[in-house]
Amino acid sequence: MATPAADALPAAAARPDLRHLGPWLRPTPGRFGFALRLALLCTLAAGVSEWFGLPEAALTAYVGFFLLRADRATSVALSIAMLVLVTLLIGVVLLLSQAVIGRPAALLTAMTLIAFGLFFLASASKLAPVGGILAMIPAFALSLLGPLPSGELATRALLYVWLAVAIPAGVSIAVNLLIAPAPRRLAERALAHRLHTAAAVLRTPSAERRAELQALRREGMAEVAGWLRLAGLEHASPPRDLLALQSACDATARVLLLAEVLDGALNAPAARAQVADTLAGMADILEVGGYPVDIELPVLADALPAPAGQAVAALRSTLAHFADAVPAPPDPDPRSGFFAADAFSSPRHVRFALKATGAAMACYLLYTALDWPGIHTAFITCFIVALGTTGETVEKLSLRIAGCLVGAAAGVATLLWVLPGIDGLGGLLALLFVVTLAASWVAAGSPRIAYAGFQIAFAFYLCVLQGSGPAFDLVVARDRVIGILLGNAVVYLVFTRLWPVSVAPRIDSALAALVHRLARMSEAPDTRQGAVQAARADAACGAIADDLALLGYEPAGIHPGPAWTAQRARTLQAAGALVAPLALQSGAPALPAALDALAERIDARGAAAPGPAPVLAPWLAPRFEALAASVRAQADAPPSLAATPSHAAH
Numbered sequence: 001m002a003t004p005a006a007d008a009l010p011a012a013a014a015r016p017d018l019r020h021l022g023p024w025l026r027p028t029p030g031r032f033g034f035a036l037r038l039a040l041l042c043t044l045a046a047g048v049s050e051w052f053g054l055p056e057a058a059l060t061a062y063v064g065f066f067l068l069r070a071d072r073a074t075s076v077a078l079s080i081a082m083l084v085l086v087t088l089l090i091g092v093v094l095l096l097s098q099a100v101i102g103r104p105a106a107l108l109t110a111m112t113l114i115a116f117g118l119f120f121l122a123s124a125s126k127l128a129p130v131g132g133i134l135a136m137i138p139a140f141a142l143s144l145l146g147p148l149p150s151g152e153l154a155t156r157a158l159l160y161v162w163l164a165v166a167i168p169a170g171v172s173i174a175v176n177l178l179i180a181p182a183p184r185r186l187a188e189r190a191l192a193h194r195l196h197t198a199a200a201v202l203r204t205p206s207a208e209r210r211a212e213l214q215a216l217r218r219e220g221m222a223e224v225a226g227w228l229r230l231a232g233l234e235h236a237s238p239p240r241d242l243l244a245l246q247s248a249c250d251a252t253a254r255v256l257l258l259a260e261v262l263d264g265a266l267n268a269p270a271a272r273a274q275v276a277d278t279l280a281g282m283a284d285i286l287e288v289g290g291y292p293v294d295i296e297l298p299v300l301a302d303a304l305p306a307p308a309g310q311a312v313a314a315l316r317s318t319l320a321h322f323a324d325a326v327p328a329p330p331d332p333d334p335r336s337g338f339f340a341a342d343a344f345s346s347p348r349h350v351r352f353a354l355k356a357t358g359a360a361m362a363c364y365l366l367y368t369a370l371d372w373p374g375i376h377t378a379f380i381t382c383f384i385v386a387l388g389t390t391g392e393t394v395e396k397l398s399l400r401i402a403g404c405l406v407g408a409a410a411g412v413a414t415l416l417w418v419l420p421g422i423d424g425l426g427g428l429l430a431l432l433f434v435v436t437l438a439a440s441w442v443a444a445g446s447p448r449i450a451y452a453g454f455q456i457a458f459a460f461y462l463c464v465l466q467g468s469g470p471a472f473d474l475v476v477a478r479d480r481v482i483g484i485l486l487g488n489a490v491v492y493l494v495f496t497r498l499w500p501v502s503v504a505p506r507i508d509s510a511l512a513a514l515v516h517r518l519a520r521m522s523e524a525p526d527t528r529q530g531a532v533q534a535a536r537a538d539a540a541c542g543a544i545a546d547d548l549a550l551l552g553y554e555p556a557g558i559h560p561g562p563a564w565t566a567q568r569a570r571t572l573q574a575a576g577a578l579v580a581p582l583a584l585q586s587g588a589p590a591l592p593a594a595l596d597a598l599a600e601r602i603d604a605r606g607a608a609a610p611g612p613a614p615v616l617a618p619w620l621a622p623r624f625e626a627l628a629a630s631v632r633a634q635a636d637a638p639p640s641l642a643a644t645p646s647h648a649a650h
Contacts, residue, residue: 024446029193030070030186035440038068041175042440042457043433045168046465050425056164058461059380061432064168065443065454066133070223072180073230079172082130086165089138090158097154101145112361115139115383119353123388124343126336135356136383137161143364143379184231187245188286190224191252195283198259203276205263213260217579220539221253244291244323250528251322253535255279257583258315265308265619271300275315282322295319307619310584318531329529332520333536348388351499356386359494363487374479377462381487386495389503390558391550393495396451397488398553403442403455404488408481410435410456411463415474419464428464435460447546459484502558503550507568510547512603514540514575515627519595522582534579541576548572567634571602574627581620590614594624598631 046061054060067082069075092114100107115135122131141161145154194216201209228246231237259279266272275297282292297316304312343349360382367375385397414431422428436457443453462484463477514537521533551565585591591614616624 024449025442028445029189030181031441031444033181034068034070034444035437037175037180038064038440038443039433039437041068041168041172042436043429044171044175046432046461047425047429048167048171049163050428050465054163054167055160057465058458060164060167061436061461061465062454062458063133063165064172065457066130067168067172068176070181071183071186071227071230072176073183073234075176075180076173078130079169079176082134083166083169085134086137086162089134090141090162093138093141094155094158096142097145097158100142101154102149104146107142107146108361108365111139111142111364112357114142115360116353116357119356119386120349123340123352124349125339132383132386136380137165139360139383140380143376146368182231182236183227183234184237184242184245185289187224187227187231187249188289188291190227191245191248192283192286194252194256195279195286198256199276199279199283201259201263202266202272202279210263213256213263217256217260217538218542218545220542221249221535222539224249224252240325241291243325243327244293246328247321247326247528248286248291248323250328250531250535251318253538254318254531254583255315256538257534257580258311258318260580261307261311261584262315265311266304267308268300268304271304271312274298274300275312278319282319291323293323295322307581307584307617314584329527329532332529332533348501352386352388352501355494355498356382356491358498359386359487359490362494363490366486367483372479374476375483375486377480377483378487378490379483381484382491385488385491389501389506389550390495390555391503391547391553393491394553394555395550397491399449399451400455401485401488403452404459404481404484406452407439407456407459408463408477411460411477412474414460414464415477432461432464448549455484496555496557500555500558502554502560503547504560504564507544507547508602510540510544511568511571511575512599514544514572515595515599515602515631518575518578518582519592519599521579522585522588522591522595530583534583537579538576541572541579544568544572564637567630567637571627571630571634574623574630577623578620578627581617581623585617585620588614588616591616591624594628598628601631601635 042061042064045064046057049057049060067075067079069078096110100110118131118135118138121127122135125131127134141158144157144161197209197213197216201213225246228242228249231245232239232242259275262272262275266275278295278297282295285292297312297319300312340349360379363378363382367373367378381400385393385400387393387396414435418431419428422431439453439457439460441453442456443450445453459481462480466476517533517537517540521530521537524530548565548569551559594614614624
């Protein structure tokens with residue numbers, strides 16, 4: 001059988017290596033279109049700001065990176081929501097302005113309280129993806145009021161800050177309504193890409209194609225399902241079509257599993273080609289905007305032994321009902337509220353807000369005391385790189401430093417050799433578009449490097465956008481880069497020394513949830529509900545693998561150690577290896593209870609009794625035993641420092 005998704009995971013996580021950038025930078029479906037729209041958005045926003053001679057054109061252009069998503073519906077909704085939230089926040093700052101102008105203590109108190117409150121929301125609520133930028137805007141607006149002598153100037157400064165968000169938000173709405181793809185179209189393309197990949201693995205298997213199939217499984221189907229829900233909100237497609245595509249989404253997750261089983265168990269080239277041709281034909285229908293119905297898998301000439309025969313039978317059943325226009329089954333996972341379940345009970349949210357606010361205010365006090373406003377980017381940096389765990393924060397600031405150096409080098413080179421030959425705003429915007437397109441390509445890639453693309457663009461903007469038109473002041477570029485590096489250093493010191501939070505406890509909880517999900521999958525392997533559980537199990541494997549990679553960024557004081565990391569990687573590998581075979585398992589009533597007992601043992605360290613051993617098919621029994629052995633070894637091992645309450649991330 002082909003290597004399961006989890007089998008490709010390293011035993012110990014490592015930091016990104018420049019030698020491995022190739023797969024992260026290669027073209028993927030939709031990547032160029034997204035990068036093109038993002039470059040256009042940022043360039044137009046910068047152009048409007050430069051045309052009217054507004055300050056902080058670099059920030060205006062950079063905000064666009066937080067407003068664009070793959071589909072038009074999400075991008076428009078996010079732009080409107082960001083504009084409304086920032087308007088409210090700037091309104092609050094405007095009300096405070098008369099009370100803080102000329103009063104440094106009051107100004108400092110207001111900045112601290114607002115930053116703390118918004119950082120708390122960024123940690124404890126669904127505002128997390130944009131929480132940092134929301135906290136930065138009012139705090140940065142207040143910081144501008146410090147040297148201002150009058151309310152009139154304060155009002156103008158706040159208007160400029162509001163425009164720094166309103167301009168890219170307005171441009172984003174226009175760009176997305178005009179040229180961004182509809183959510184349904186993105187869903188169809190994503191399903192077609194998955195079917196084409198499965199067909200390619202069966203037709204001409206290779207390590208690269210198998211890795212791509214495994215990567216698609218680890219992505220899960222949540223994003224595709226989300227696009228289909230947005231398509232329903234747009235009311236641009238018949239409800240029957242959307243029901244059919246929702247069914248196709250769940251069926252595609254099962255097709256990917258069965259394709260992996262067939263890749264390892266089906267050795268007849270003619271039979272593989274027949275299955276591949278069927279899947280490729282279905283993908284072609286989806287690519288042109290339709291959906292395949294009444295699909296019949298050809299009768300294969302060769303007699304197939306188990307598990308290949310069972311996999312073909314399961315695939316034939318799945319394809320026969322691939323796009324049935326029937327309502328989706330109930331969601332197996334309860335919906336979460338706006339606030340996290342432990343928002344007001346766990347101290348981690350308050351500690352995060354204290355650390356992030358302390359780092360930001362330390363940078364503000366430093367550049368104010370030094371009377372060196374050119375390094376105010378240190379203050380901004382703290383809002384952008386602060387994240388819930390130490391590993392996430394260090395990873396992000398590492399990417400920020402790398403992106404900063406690349407972007408600053410490009411900016412300085414531009415100041416020295418390119419801008420002297422540019423006369424007028426048009427040439428400057430053309431240059432911005434080209435550089436932003438390259439940075440957007442990185443930002444549209446793997447999460448392991450995406451943030452470096454953000455920072456390449458921001459550092460370049462800070463160097464080049466110095467006024468209304470081309471400017472050549474290297475001192476401005478120098479100060480802004482120094483500020484970014486200083487902010488990173490402060491955040492690193494604070495987040496690794498004060499209440500450091502390891503990602504390790506989150507890994508154990510996620511492993512237990514993954515095994516529980518495998519139990520639910522084993523209860524109904526040949527149903528649509530089973531396909532949903534399988535897709536989410538695959539996505540959980542990918543998320544846990546990402547968390548294991550984050551351990552490579554943790555300092556020695558909180559890192560659980562290589563033995564701990566390797567053991568969790570082995571448990572993940574064993575659990576991931578079960579997902580595809582479980583799609584074929586039936587008639588094992590003791591299996592769900594046995595998997596639940598293993599999950600409880602992961603979470604409660606041996607509190608659950610093992611229960612009766614399930615009777616399993618020959619291709620599944622060794623994998624179940626491998627998982628059971630790994631869980632026993634994990635539960636019997638002594639706890640690591642990272643698992644103690646003071647380092648918990650839950």
